[in-house]
Amino acid sequence: MSSTLQTSLQRTAACGELRIEHAGQPATLAGWVNNYRDHGTGLVFIDLRDHTGLTQLVFDKEDAPAGIVEAADKLRAEDVIAVKGKIRKRDGGPNPKLPTGEIELVVEQLEVLAKADTPPFQPGDEQNLPGEELRLRHRYLDLRRPKMQHVLRTRHRVTKVARDFFDALGFIEVETPNLCRSTPEGARDFLVPSRLQPGEFYALPQSPQLFKQILMVAGADRYMQICRCFRDEDPRADRQAEFTQIDLEMAFVDREQVLETMEAFARTLWKEVLGVEVPKFQRMTWQEAMDRFGSDRPDLRYGLELVDISDLAAKTDFKVFAQALEKNPGSGHPSTRDGGVVKAFRVPGGAEKLTRKLTDGYAEFVKQFGAGGAPVTKVTAEGFETGIARFIEPITAELKERMGLEPGDTVIFGADGYNTCSKALGELRQKVAKDLDLIGKDQWAFLWVVDFPMFEYDEATKRYYALHHPFTAPRADQAETLLSAKPEDKQTLLGVLSDGYDMVVNGSEIGGGSIRIHRRDVQQKVFQLLGLGEEEAKAKFGFLLDALRYGAPPHGGIAFGLDRLVMHLAGTENIRDVIAFPKTQTGADLMTEAPSGVDEAQLKDLHIRVVEAEVKPVEAKKLSANPT
RNA sequence: GGGGCGGUAGCUCAAUUGGUUAGAGUACCGGACUGUCGAUCCGGUGGUUGCGGGUUCGAGUCCCGUCCGCCUCGCCA
Numbered sequence: 001m002s003s004t005l006q007t008s009l010q011r012t013a014a015c016g017e018l019r020i021e022h023a024g025q026p027a028t029l030a031g032w033v034n035n036y037r038d039h040g041t042g043l044v045f046i047d048l049r050d051h052t053g054l055t056q057l058v059f060d061k062e063d064a065p066a067g068i069v070e071a072a073d074k075l076r077a078e079d080v081i082a083v084k085g086k087i088r089k090r091d092g093g094p095n096p097k098l099p100t101g102e103i104e105l106v107v108e109q110l111e112v113l114a115k116a117d118t119p120p121f122q123p124g125d126e127q128n129l130p131g132e133e134l135r136l137r138h139r140y141l142d143l144r145r146p147k148m149q150h151v152l153r154t155r156h157r158v159t160k161v162a163r164d165f166f167d168a169l170g171f172i173e174v175e176t177p178n179l180c181r182s183t184p185e186g187a188r189d190f191l192v193p194s195r196l197q198p199g200e201f202y203a204l205p206q207s208p209q210l211f212k213q214i215l216m217v218a219g220a221d222r223y224m225q226i227c228r229c230f231r232d233e234d235p236r237a238d239r240q241a242e243f244t245q246i247d248l249e250m251a252f253v254d255r256e257q258v259l260e261t262m263e264a265f266a267r268t269l270w271k272e273v274l275g276v277e278v279p280k281f282q283r284m285t286w287q288e289a290m291d292r293f294g295s296d297r298p299d300l301r302y303g304l305e306l307v308d309i310s311d312l313a314a315k316t317d318f319k320v321f322a323q324a325l326e327k328n329p330g331s332g333h334p335s336t337r338d339g340g341v342v343k344a345f346r347v348p349g350g351a352e353k354l355t356r357k358l359t360d361g362y363a364e365f366v367k368q369f370g371a372g373g374a375p376v377t378k379v380t381a382e383g384f385e386t387g388i389a390r391f392i393e394p395i396t397a398e399l400k401e402r403m404g405l406e407p408g409d410t411v412i413f414g415a416d417g418y419n420t421c422s423k424a425l426g427e428l429r430q431k432v433a434k435d436l437d438l439i440g441k442d443q444w445a446f447l448w449v450v451d452f453p454m455f456e457y458d459e460a461t462k463r464y465y466a467l468h469h470p471f472t473a474p475r476a477d478q479a480e481t482l483l484s485a486k487p488e489d490k491q492t493l494l495g496v497l498s499d500g501y502d503m504v505v506n507g508s509e510i511g512g513g514s515i516r517i518h519r520r521d522v523q524q525k526v527f528q529l530l531g532l533g534e535e536e537a538k539a540k541f542g543f544l545l546d547a548l549r550y551g552a553p554p555h556g557g558i559a560f561g562l563d564r565l566v567m568h569l570a571g572t573e574n575i576r577d578v579i580a581f582p583k584t585q586t587g588a589d590l591m592t593e594a595p596s597g598v599d600e601a602q603l604k605d606l607h608i609r610v611v612e613a614e615v616k617p618v619e620a621k622k623l624s625a626n627p628t
Numbered sequence: 629g630g631g632g633c634g635g636u637a638g639c640u641c642a643a644u645u646g647g648u649u650a651g652a653g654u655a656c657c658g659g660a661c662u663g664u665c666g667a668u669c670c671g672g673u674g675g676u677u678g679c680g681g682g683u684u685c686g687a688g689u690c691c692c693g694u695c696c697g698c699c700u701c702g703c704c705a
Contacts, residue, residue: 091663
């Protein structure tokens with residue numbers, strides 16, 4: 001059957017909205033054929049789908065004009081049709097699985113708007129989800145799935161709530177450029193060649209950071225933008241090279257005002273989207289988060305807290321402990337010098353639940369974070385047994401007291417430099433929580449992590465790096481220390497705290513920001529410490545230094561990761577699920593087959609020559625990309 | 629750049645130690661059927677086991693390379 005070019009039937013209802021009270025009324029529906037149940041010459045059932053749900057259509061020879069049942073007989077999955085008929089209470093009894101399950105539409109008029117080829121997979125079949133590769137290749141089918149429609153709509157809801165919330169507080173949305181100057185710090189830039197200026201390049205923005213600061217200097221007062229950002233680094237389950245930020249900045253504020261505003265936004269979001277009342281956020285310093293959880297974005301939905309037992313470990317004869325404690329000797333806080341530590345966490349009831357197989361796996365697991373292993377032991381009424389029990393026997397009483405150990409617990413140890421030890425145990429803590437199913441459903445553990453160090457020092461390149469970014473202000477009480485410090489005052493500089501903050505929920509960083517530097521001398525000092533010479537700073541950030549010269553208000557802000565917010569609100573573990581057209585791990589869009597080669601003429605315009613040896617074998621790529 | 633897992637019918641998967649004609653469910657095609665809703669029943673089509681090479685009497689299975697996808701370390705101011 002050929003389909004029509006235009007529909008003469010106009011929808012009067014969506015497929016998910018008809019109820020028993022509509023029985024007796026006429027209705028016109030349009031949508032996709034989800035499913036057909038063909039009872040032969042006289043009776044056909046079709047489930048018609050749109051983004052709102054399903055309605056059962058009945059084509060019954062006894063109730064329908066001649067020819068319609070025969071036409072319905074030919075309908076297949078994903079055909080697009082419009083139907084007109086009468087709503088009635090179902091003859092065959094209700095289907096409790098459907099919201100529309102008490103009614104059906106008796107079809108009197110059928111229009112086939114588009115026949116569909118047999119689809120590679122059926123969006124209506126939630127039981128039998130195809131592989132993600134296929135879903136991405138046929139994203140138009142994948143997005144028809146009710147779950148994906150829900151995500152699209154959740155995402156819309158989030159941006160809508162954001163715009164309304166901040167508009168009510170006097171924020172204005174301002175667009176900033178996508179063709180930007182490349183910046184030296186931070187992630188790898190995506191570059192765009194300039195046609196008009198041969199050999200020069202734009203960079204796509206990693207964030208509108210400097211533009212929004214300039215807007216504060218320009219008197220915008222309160223700025224917001226929902227903007228795309230680009231970082232040319234390898235993706236992860238929660239990270240895409242191209243992602244979206246809800247970007248915000250406020251003038252004449254201190255940290256407290258920013259945190260209050262942004263916390264109110266997050267709570268509004270959870271209330272509006274999920275109906276969840278989020279209690280006031282906890283706050284935790286970066287140092288405390290690292291000490292207790294081995295992470296700057298701790299998941300507070302469960303315990304398994306890390307305890308420093310270095311002093312007790314020093315009393316044992318265990319070589320692993322002794323060697324760790326000798327690492328990176330020096331004075332000062334362990335976090336700034338990576339001094340050797342021994343830490344441990346208690347797994348309540350672990351003696352029974354943590355099998356040998358699991359704990360052996362943990363030893364392997366921590367190796368990927370640079371740790372040598374993860375010694376374990378079990379707690380008994382008398383002391384310890386198995387694992388490293390005999391080594392820690394001398395400190396039995398003290399260890400039990402320090403960690404609150406109970407018989408039946410397992411203790412997992414880590415011994416290394418502070419950074420490695422914290423990272424390894426922090427990651428292991430999360431793994432144990434998952435393995436033992438300690439994470440309750442529908443728990444929301446929000447917190448602010450504050451008081452980050454300004455700098456970290458990289459031994460390989462022998463220089464400081466900004467932990468957040470180079471425009472983050474030092475905490476007010478640290479400014480003088482910073483200004484008077486010399487680059488060689490390493491202990492002092494590594495101890496300087498910034499006025500930065502991260503919003504964290506369930507172990508995931510969903511927003512990060514800071515009070516910015518609004519004083520030119522402070523900004524210059526930071527550039528200097530980061531190894532940017534005066535000339536270089538002027539060349540790369542002259543516009544910022546100039547702007548700071550002409551009257552900059554104190555300001556600060558935050559950027560939320562929109563994709564991650566939606567992940568949490570939609571309950572998905574994968575960032576690709578909340579992006580309509582995401583890319584794979586090799587940066588490919590499987591539907592459009594981007595990236596692609598371009599014409600010689602285009603390259604010539606852009607003054608670009610591709611080095612042949614580095615071109616990927618296109619034949620092989622195309623062959624496996626198109627199995628059909 | 630490193631580590632791990634995967635790729636078999638349109639789709640989801642199976643195939644003993646390397647051994648006969650690579651199977652099942654579903655989809656698709658044909659037929660039957662007037663109350664189904666994962667419809668049912670009968671019959672049928674459908675495969676260069678990602679690609680290339682190697683070992684072997686014999687490879688979906690073993691080896692090497694490569695491509696694609698996922699997880700991850702590095703990276704992500």
